[in-house]
Amino acid sequence: MSRKASGLKAWAIQRLTAIYVGLFTLYLVAVLLFSAPEGYEAWKAWIGGPPVSVALLLFVVSVLMHAWIGVRDVLIDYVHPIAIRATLLGLIALSLIAMGLWAAQALILVRLA
Amino acid sequence: MKFLISRFNPETDSKPYMQAFEVEVTRGMMLRDALLDVKRQDESFAFRHSCGEGVCGSDGVNVNGVNKLACVTPVSELKEPVEVRPFPGRPIIRDLVVDMTQFYQQYKAVKPWLVREDPMPEQEILQSPEDRDKLDGLYECILCGCCSTSCPSFWWNPEKFHGPQALLTAWRFLADSRDQATDERLDELEGPYKLFRCHTIMNCVEVCPKGLNPTQAIGHIKNLMLKNAV
Amino acid sequence: MALNKRRFDALIIGAGGAGLNAATQLANTDARVAVVSKVFPTRSHTVAAQGGVNAALANVLPDNWHWHMFDTVKGSDYLGDQDAIEFMCREAIPTVYELEHNGVPFSRLDNGKIYQRAFGGQSQDFGGAQAARTCAAADRTGHAILHTLYQQNVRARTHFFDEYFAIDLIKDDEGAILGALIMEIETGEPLLIEAKATVLATGGCGQVYRTTSNAHINTGDGNAMALRAGIPMMDMEFYQFHPTGIAGRGMLITEGVRGEGGYLVNKDGERFMERYAPNAKDLASRDVVSRAIVTEVKEGRGCGPDGDHVLLKVDHLGEEIVSKRLPGIRESGKIFAGVDAAQEPLPVFPTAHYIMGGIPTDPYGRVIVPEGTGEEIVPGLYAAGECACVSVHGANRLGGNSLLDILVFGRAAGLDVLENLKENKNHRPMNETSVEAAMSRLTRWDQTGDGISVRELRDEFRKTMEDHAGVFRTEEIMAEGVEKLKALRDKLPDVRLSDQSKVFNTARVEALELENLFDTGIAIAYSALMRKESRGAHSRPDYPDRNDAEWMKHSLYFREGDRMDYKPVRTKPLTVETFPPKERVY
Numbered sequence: 065m066s067r068k069a070s071g072l073k074a075w076a077i078q079r080l081t082a083i084y085v086g087l088f089t090l091y092l093v094a095v096l097l098f099s100a101p102e103g104y105e106a107w108k109a110w111i112g113g114p115p116v117s118v119a120l121l122l123f124v125v126s127v128l129m130h131a132w133i134g135v136r137d138v139l140i141d142y143v144h145p146i147a148i149r150a151t152l153l154g155l156i157a158l159s160l161i162a163m164g165l166w167a168a169q170a171l172i173l174v175r176l177a
Numbered sequence: 178m179k180f181l182i183s184r185f186n187p188e189t190d191s192k193p194y195m196q197a198f199e200v201e202v203t204r205g206m207m208l209r210d211a212l213l214d215v216k217r218q219d220e221s222f223a224f225r226h227s228c229g230e231g232v233c234g235s236d237g238v239n240v241n242g243v244n245k246l247a248c249v250t251p252v253s254e255l256k257e258p259v260e261v262r263p264f265p266g267r268p269i270i271r272d273l274v275v276d277m278t279q280f281y282q283q284y285k286a287v288k289p290w291l292v293r294e295d296p297m298p299e300q301e302i303l304q305s306p307e308d309r310d311k312l313d314g315l316y317e318c319i320l321c322g323c324c325s326t327s328c329p330s331f332w333w334n335p336e337k338f339h340g341p342q343a344l345l346t347a348w349r350f351l352a353d354s355r356d357q358a359t360d361e362r363l364d365e366l367e368g369p370y371k372l373f374r375c376h377t378i379m380n381c382v383e384v385c386p387k388g389l390n391p392t393q394a395i396g397h398i399k400n401l402m403l404k405n406a407v
Numbered sequence: 408m409a410l411n412k413r414r415f416d417a418l419i420i421g422a423g424g425a426g427l428n429a430a431t432q433l434a435n436t437d438a439r440v441a442v443v444s445k446v447f448p449t450r451s452h453t454v455a456a457q458g459g460v461n462a463a464l465a466n467v468l469p470d471n472w473h474w475h476m477f478d479t480v481k482g483s484d485y486l487g488d489q490d491a492i493e494f495m496c497r498e499a500i501p502t503v504y505e506l507e508h509n510g511v512p513f514s515r516l517d518n519g520k521i522y523q524r525a526f527g528g529q530s531q532d533f534g535g536a537q538a539a540r541t542c543a544a545a546d547r548t549g550h551a552i553l554h555t556l557y558q559q560n561v562r563a564r565t566h567f568f569d570e571y572f573a574i575d576l577i578k579d580d581e582g583a584i585l586g587a588l589i590m591e592i593e594t595g596e597p598l599l600i601e602a603k604a605t606v607l608a609t610g611g612c613g614q615v616y617r618t619t620s621n622a623h624i625n626t627g628d629g630n631a632m633a634l635r636a637g638i639p640m641m642d643m644e645f646y647q648f649h650p651t652g653i654a655g656r657g658m659l660i661t662e663g664v665r666g667e668g669g670y671l672v673n674k675d676g677e678r679f680m681e682r683y684a685p686n687a688k689d690l691a692s693r694d695v696v697s698r699a700i701v702t703e704v705k706e707g708r709g710c711g712p713d714g715d716h717v718l719l720k721v722d723h724l725g726e727e728i729v730s731k732r733l734p735g736i737r738e739s740g741k742i743f744a745g746v747d748a749a750q751e752p753l754p755v756f757p758t759a760h761y762i763m764g765g766i767p768t769d770p771y772g773r774v775i776v777p778e779g780t781g782e783e784i785v786p787g788l789y790a791a792g793e794c795a796c797v798s799v800h801g802a803n804r805l806g807g808n809s810l811l812d813i814l815v816f817g818r819a820a821g822l823d824v825l826e827n828l829k830e831n832k833n834h835r836p837m838n839e840t841s842v843e844a845a846m847s848r849l850t851r852w853d854q855t856g857d858g859i860s861v862r863e864l865r866d867e868f869r870k871t872m873e874d875h876a877g878v879f880r881t882e883e884i885m886a887e888g889v890e891k892l893k894a895l896r897d898k899l900p901d902v903r904l905s906d907q908s909k910v911f912n913t914a915r916v917e918a919l920e921l922e923n924l925f926d927t928g929i930a931i932a933y934s935a936l937m938r939k940e941s942r943g944a945h946s947r948p949d950y951p952d953r954n955d956a957e958w959m960k961h962s963l964y965f966r967e968g969d970r971m972d973y974k975p976v977r978t979k980p981l982t983v984e985t986f987p988p989k990e991r992v993y
Contacts, residue, residue: 071366071373072402137376140369141333188908205656205743217862220914221906225446228622230658230739232550233450249742270593271911281447290558291510300464301507303519309512316512316544316551320449353512 078133081126088123112174124167128160178202179258182215182222185269193269195260202252209236209248212261212273224273231386234319237326238273239264244323246386264326266335279335280322280342287339287347288365292358308354315349315394317387318342324381324391330374338374339366341381341391347372348394351401363402372398410842411598414834415441415566417824418586418602420573420629423451424549424810425792425817426608427556429772432821434563438828441600443568443589445624445916448557452610452622453813456549457661457735458526459541460506460814461807462499466520467539469531472496475540477986479808482528482692483763483801484943485959485988486642488977491797494770495808498815503542506814511555513544514732524732525666527690528805528993537690539666541807546661546735549810571598572916573628575845576605576636576788579838583786584636588845592916595909597849599842603831604824606789607633607766607774608817614920615928616759616877617869620652620659626920627927629794633766634926638776638785639963639972641796642764643927644935647804647944648878650696652758653743654716660736660755662806664748665689667732669721671700672752673708679717687993694803694944695993697757701878704756711754718752725749757878763804763944764934765796767963772820777963777972787835789824791816798961801976802943852918858903861918868895868924876932881949885936892929893969899925930964937971938962955988 101110110116135156143149178200185193198218200211209226216222224247226236231249238247239262241255252259267275293302325331325340339347347366350356366372372395381391417433419426422444433440444451463470475496480487507513507521514522521542529538544551560567574588574597586601609629613621630640650671651660665671670689673679683699684691691699700717703709710718721729721736729737729749740748767775772789775782792813799812875888899922906914940954941947963972978985 071368071371072399072406074369075373075399076403076406137369141330141374144333186908187910205745216913220860220862220904220917221908221912223911223913227446227450227624228452228455230455231742232455232547232735233446233452233622235446235450251742274911277447285561288562290555290562291508293508297508299504301504301513301521304515305519306515306517309515312512313545316554317547319454319550320447320554350510353510355510 074133074136077129081130084126085123085130088119108174111171117171117175121168121171124164128164132157132160178211178252180211180215181258181260182272183262184222184272186221186271197258206252207248208238208240208245208250208252208255208261211252212247223271232319234321237264237321237323238262244327244384246321246323249386264322266326266332277322280325280340283325283339283343284320284346287343288358288362289346289350291350291353291356292361293355294357302355304354311352311354312349314389315345315352318345318349318389319387321386323384323386327380327384329378329380330376334370334374337370339371341375341395344372344375344398345389345391345394348398351398360405363398363405366398366402410846411596412601413441413598414601415439416602416828417441417604417606418443418600419606419608420587421451421608421610421792421794422448422557422567423608423610423792424453424553424556424813425820426606427553427560428814428817429606429608429791429821429824430565431556431559431563432818433824434560434565436825438825439566441566441568441602442560443571443573443587443600445570445572445592445628447569448567449554450624451553452625453549453553453810455622455659456552456810457546457659458663458666459524459543459548459807460503460552460810461526461529461540461805462503462542462811463496463540464500464503464521464523464542466516467523470538470540472500473983474531474533474538475499476980476983477533478528478530478538479799479805480986481534481989481991482803482805483799484803484953484991485955486645486798486801486942486961486976488798489980489985490977491770491799493980493983495799495811495815498819499811502811502814502818506552506555509555509559511544511551513542513551524663525690526806527662527665527687527696528692537687541663541666543663546663546733552810552814572919573609573632574849574919576632577838577841577845578636579835579841581786582637583835584788585835585837585841587632588842588849590849593911595912595915597846601834601837602787603834604787604789604827606772606791606820606824607794608790608792609794611762611793612924612927613759613761615869615872615924615931617873618652618657619759620649620657621759626923627794628920628923629790630765630930631923631926633774633790634930634966637967638766638774639965640764640927640930640934641767641961641963642798642802642934643762643930643964644938644962645763645800645802645944646759646876646931647693647761647763648697648757649760650693650700650757651719651755652760653739654711654754654756656743657758658739658743659758659760660719660739660753662693664719664721664733664736667728668724669719671696671755672718672720673703674710674714675708679703679708684993691993692803692991693806694946697878698946700755700757716754716756719755720752721748722750722752761804761809762793762931763796763798763800763802765794766790768795768797768816770797770816770819771823772816773823777974782974789820791820802945848919848922852904852915853907854903855907856903858901859898861902861904861914861921864895864898864902865917865921865924868892868928871895872928872932876928876935878946880935880945880947882936885932889929889932889936892932896925896929926966929969930966933969934962934964934971959988
C-alpha cells in the first residue's frame with residue numbers, strides 16, 4: 065500500500081468492509097435462526113455452494129482487512145518506536161495471512177469434498 | 178469555595194503539585210475571577226488570560242478533568258473542591274501555563290489562508306449568503322486549544338496529527354466558496370496521520386467553548402476527499 | 408552577562424490589527440521584520456471588536472467617502488485633523504476590499520456583496536438620513552479581521568516574537584529611535600532588538616480605569632514607552648466611555664445592536680434617547696449616549712434594585728434577527744448578565760472603552776514632535792492604531808472607525824517604513840547609555856525587601872482614575888484626582904516584587920505594566936484638568952460649552968515635569984473644502 069493511499073483508502077476500506085461484514089453477519093444469523101442446515105452433510109452442501117462460498121471468502125477477507133487496518137491504527141497511535149512497531153505489524157500481518165490461508169484452505173477442502 | 182490549583186515552578190519544583198486556596202464567591206463570578214483572586218493571594222501564581230469575555234482564547238485550563246475557558250465558566254457550575262490543572266498532554270512551563278508550540282505548528286501546517294488563483298476583482302469577491310453561511314461554526318474558532326489538548330489522538334501524535342483545531346480550520350477554507358485550492362488542500366491532508374488519526378472520540382465537541390464541532394468538520398473533509406477520489 | 412542582540416530592518420511592537428497590517432506590507436518584501444507581542448497575536452484586543460469597519464461602499468444605502476468624512480469631522484467635535492480624516496475615508500474603500508480578498512468572512516447581502524449596517528453618527532448627504540456604512544462579519548468583525556491578518560502573516564513567514572514584553576525604546580543623542588529592549592516572558596531574559604524603523608502598535612490603555620471593556624493586556628505600554636523617550640501624548644483627555652457595557656462587568660455590547668434596531672429604556676420604560684437626541688435617538692454619537700445614560704441614572708431613573716443601570720431592548724427584533732446578526736452579544740448576555748437578549752432587555756452602563764489621544768503622528772504613521780515653532784519627525788519611529796493619534800477621531804470616535812483607523816494607518820505605516828528603508832541602508836550606531844537606562848527599568852524589579860505590592864497600588868490607582876477622570880469632570884474633582892495620582896506615583900519606587908523567579912513570571916510583567924499605567928493615566932488626568940471646555944468625550948459641567956476660540960487645538964502632554972503644550976488643528980483637507988465648526992446636534 066503506497067504512503068499516499070494509506071489514509072483515505074484505508075479509511076474507506078475500513079468502512080466498506082464494516083458494512084459488508086455487518087450485512088453478511090445479519091445474513092448468517094438469519095440463516096441460523098430460520099433455515100439452519102441440519103447435519104454435517106447439509107452444512108457442507110450449503111457452504112460448498114458457489115454463492116455462499118464466494119460470499120464467505122469475501123467475508124473472511126473483509127474481516128481480515130478490517131482487523132488489519134484497526135490494529136494498524138492502534139499501533140500507530142500507541143507504539144511509536146519504529147522497530148517495535150514494524151515487528152508488531154509484521155507479526156500481526158503474518159498471523160492475519162495465516163488465518164486467511166487457513167480459512168481459504170478450509171473452503172477449498174469443503175468444495176473438493 | 179475551595180480550589181485545588183496545580184503549581185509548578187521549574188526553578189524550584191521537580192514536579193507539579195496541588196495547592197489549596199479558599200476563594201470567596203461573588204455573584205456572577207467566573208473561574209477567571211477566582212483565579213485572579215488566587216493571584217491576589219499569591220502573586221507567584223501564573224496563568225494566561227486577557228479579554229475576560231471568551232474571545233481572545235488565552236485562559237483555557239483543565240477544570241475538574243474537563244478543558245474549559247476560565248473567563249466564561251461560572252464557578253457556580255463547578256463541583257467543590259474545584260481542581261484546576263494545565264491543559265493535559267502539553268509540556269508545562271509554569272503553573273497553568275503550557276507550551277502550545279505544537280498546537281500552533283499544526284494550525285500553520287494546514288495553510289490557514291485564502292488561496293485565490295483568479296485575478297482579484299476591483300471590488301469584493303461575490304459570495305452568496307448561503308455560501309457565507311457555510312463558514313458559520315468554523316471561522317469563530319479562537320485558537321484556545323481546549324479541543325486539541327483534550328483529544329487522545331493529539332496526545333499520542335501531536336507532531337503528526339493535525340488535531341481538531343487545525344482540521345476545523347482546514348475545513349473552514351475548504352468550505353469557503355472563494356477558496357481555489359481544494360485539490361492541494363485535500364492532497365496535503367492525505368496519509369495515515371494528518372487527518373486520519375481522528376477516531377471520532379468527540380472530546381473536541383464536548384469541550385469547545387464556542388460550541389463548534391470539529392468532528393463534523395473532519396467528517397466533511399473525509400467525505401469530500403472520497404467524493405473527489407471516485 | 409552579555410545582552411543578547413538581534414538585528415532587523417523593522418521592528419513592530421504589538422500584533423493587533425495595526426501591527427499585523429503594517430507587518431503584512433513588509434512581509435511581502437525583502438525587508439527583515441520582527442513583530443514583538445506580549446501575547447500570541449490572535450489574543451490581541453482587536454479580536455474583541457464586534458460591530459464592524461466603516462467604508463463608504465454604498466452596498467445597502469447610497470454613500471460616498473465625502474459623507475463619511477463629514478460624519479467623522481462632526482463626530483470628532485471638530486478636533487480631528489481634516490487632512491488625515493480625508494485620507495482615512497478615501498482609503499477605507501480599498502482597505503475593506505483588500506481585507507475581503509485576504510479572506511475575511513464578511514456577512515453578505517443577497518447580491519453577494521458585503522453586508523453593511525447602520526452605526527451611530529452616520530449620515531447620508533452631510534447630516535441627512537441615517538447611512539449604513541459599517542461592514543460586518545456578524546458581530547465578530549474584529550475577530551474575523553485579526554485572524555485573517557495573522558493568517559496572511561503566517562503565509563508570508565513574518566518573524567514573530569510571541570510572548571515577549573517590550574521594556575523601552577532605545578534612542579541616540581539625536582533623538583533617533585534605534586530599536587527596543589524586550590524581555591522573553593517564558594525565560595525572563597532580556598533581548599535587544601536593533602531596527603532601522605520601529606513601529607509602536609500597542610493598542611489601548613483601558614486598564615487605567617477600574618471598569619473597562621478593555622482586556623487585561625491594554626495597559627498603554629507603547630504610550631508609556633514613548634513618553635519615557637521624551638515624546639508627548641496628544642489629546643489624552645479624550646477618553647471614550649462606550650454607552651453599552653454590561654452593567655457592573657464592563658463587557659461590551661456593540662453599537663451594532665442599536666444599529667439593528669435595539670434601543671435604550673429607563674426604569675419607567677421610557678425611550679429616553681428621544682429627549683437627548685430627537686433625530687438620531689439611540690444612534691447618536693457615543694459621548695452623547697453615554698452622558699444621557701449617566702444623567703438618567705444620576706437623576707434616579709436607573710433600573711435594577713440599585714437603580715444603577717438602564718436597559719437595552721433587543722427582544723422586539725425577534726429570535727431570528729438576534730441569532731443571525733448578533734449571535735456574539737446574545738452569548739455574552741447569557742454568560743455575563745444571565746439574560747437572553749432575544750427574550751429580555753440587557754442591563755447596560757457606560758464602560759471605559761477607547762482613547763482618542765495618543766502618540767502624535769502624521770498620516771504616514773511617522774511620529775512627530777514640536778520643534779521650535781513647527782514640528783519634526785522622530786527618526787526611526789512610527790506609531791499606528793489606538794496608541795497613536797493621527798488625529799482622525801479628535802474629541803470623539805465614531806463606532807466602526809477604530810478598526811478602520813488601525814487598518815488604514817497600520818498599512819500606511821508599513822508602506823512608509825518600506826520607503827524609509829530604501830533611504831536608510833544601515834543601522835545607526837547603538838547607544839549604550841540608552842540600553843543601560845532600559846535595562847535599569849528591568850533590574851529595578853530585582854530589589855527585594857518590604858514594600859507595597861503591585862496589586863495594592865494598581866487597585867488604588869485605577870479607582871482614582873475612575874473617580875476623578877471618568878465621564879463627568881469638574882475642576883474640583885479633577886484637581887483632587889491629579890494630586891492623588893501624583894501622590895500614588897511617588898509611591899512607585901517603594902513597590903516590591905515578592906516573586907523573583909525568572910520563568911513566566913507574570914507578576915514581573917504586571918509590575919512593568921503598572922509603571923506604564925501610571926505614565927499613561929496621569930497623561931489623561933492632567934490633560935483633562937487643563938482643558939477648560941466641553942468637547943466630545945471630554946464633558947465638564949463647569950465649562951458646559953465647546954469653546955472654539957480658545958480650545959480648538961490639540962493638547963500635548965510631556966512626562967518631564969508634567970508639562971502641557973498645544974498645537975493647532977489641521978482644518979485643511981487634502982483635496983476638498985474645509986468643514987467649518989458647527990454646533991453638534993444629532
